[in-house]
Amino acid sequence: MQKQGLLTEVIDALCCLPGVGPKSAQRMALHLFQRDRGGAENLAKALQLAVVKLGNCKKCRTLTEHELCSICASATRDQHVVCVVESPADVWVINQATDYQGVFFVLNGRLSPLDGIGPDEIGIDQLEQQLASQQITELILATNSTVEGEATAHFIAQMALANHIKVSRLAHGVPVGGELEFIDSSTLAHAFSGRREIE
Amino acid sequence: MQKQGLLTEVIDALCCLPGVGPKSAQRMALHLFQRDRGGAENLAKALQLAVVKLGNCKKCRTLTEHELCSICASATRDQHVVCVVESPADVWVINQATDYQGVFFVLNGRLSPLDGIGPDEIGIDQLEQQLASQQITELILATNSTVEGEATAHFIAQMALANHIKVSRLAHGVPVGGELEFIDSSTLAHAFSGRREIE
Secondary structure, eight states: OOOHHHHHHHHHHHHHSOOOOOHHHHHHHHHHHHHOOHHHEEEEEHHHHHHOEEEOTTTTTESSSSSSSSTTTTTSSSEEEEEEEHHHHHHHHHHSSSOOOOOEEEEESOGGGGBEEEEEEETHHHHHHHHHTTTTEEEEEEESSHHHHHHHHHHHHHHHHTTTOEEEEEOOOOOTTGGGSSOOOHHHHHHHOOOOOOO | OOOOOOOOOOOOOOHTTTOOHHHHHHHHHHHHHHHHHHHHHHHHHHHHHHHHHHHEOOTTTTTSSSSSOOTTTSSSEEEEEEHHHHEEEHHHHHHHHSSOEEEEOOOOOOBBBGGBBOOOGTTTHHHHHHHTOOOEEEEEEEOOOOOOHHHHHHHHHHHHTTOOOOOEEOOOOOOOTTOGGGSOOOHHHHHTTTTOOOO
């Protein structure tokens, strides 16, 4: 009878966040309204604004409030090289870790027929149009190295080859700083067969 | 350059939640706007409403959107027995675990002079008025069993005794299901000295 009213509504609403159960949600809600009302207000406003304005980039499908995201709109990026990733988070890590200067295509998912996710759900029709328009010279497949990610990469690779576009996949191998002893056999096999000659 | 705009604002705003760092916040934001926009909208609305309406109960200081919380406003609760707790979460657990039928007084904190938290910051002046009004017959001190919690309980106990009000503290002892071998010596000493005769 005590857990009712607005506070309970906030707690229930917080449970929609990944990794947040009823106990954490309760702790979060109490923290916000006992100690950080400014934070709560801020969060409410940011969410509200983002819900209304945030959409997908017309070209690469990443999340943005503009028609084109900052990468697609950039004049310094090579618009002819496209890196295909599963999520906007992958765009961020690739930009942080590498000096990649091309653009991206964000699938916002991966092929997963059992979950009803086919090519159209992850925007592959849109990617196909871009490939067919002959403006892309190279396609880099950076989907995750999971079963679904590999299947998605394979599917897109076939499409790119049919359009005579150069296509590559991220290298598999020993992680930097990794010890051979502790690496799984599949990764080691890939690293072995993919060994590079030192010149 | 890529992490900018509304999505970044949401990520930054999520970081105000306890236990949420930049990585979790990013995962939460992407989850909301890729898979659960309804949840994001819901959360924004619940927070916004709660920020505007949620206040403290006039009588027991717990969080509520009404003048009196549901417990203080209840006709079936014994308004003469008051249980003093540190947080609204304690009210919930006591109501869930026990058949306590009295009311509460929520300190929303504990005495902690080093952090600048004195009696007035945790509403002890308000509690003193209630004690002085002679409407309270029994006071149960259910602050946490930490150094600050014990100090707070001691402080309030002195106040209650000065007003000739019966005052008690939650029992210390062996947790139910606990094995003696693994219980810390302080708890065991309390359990030993507080042993109860079987009649």
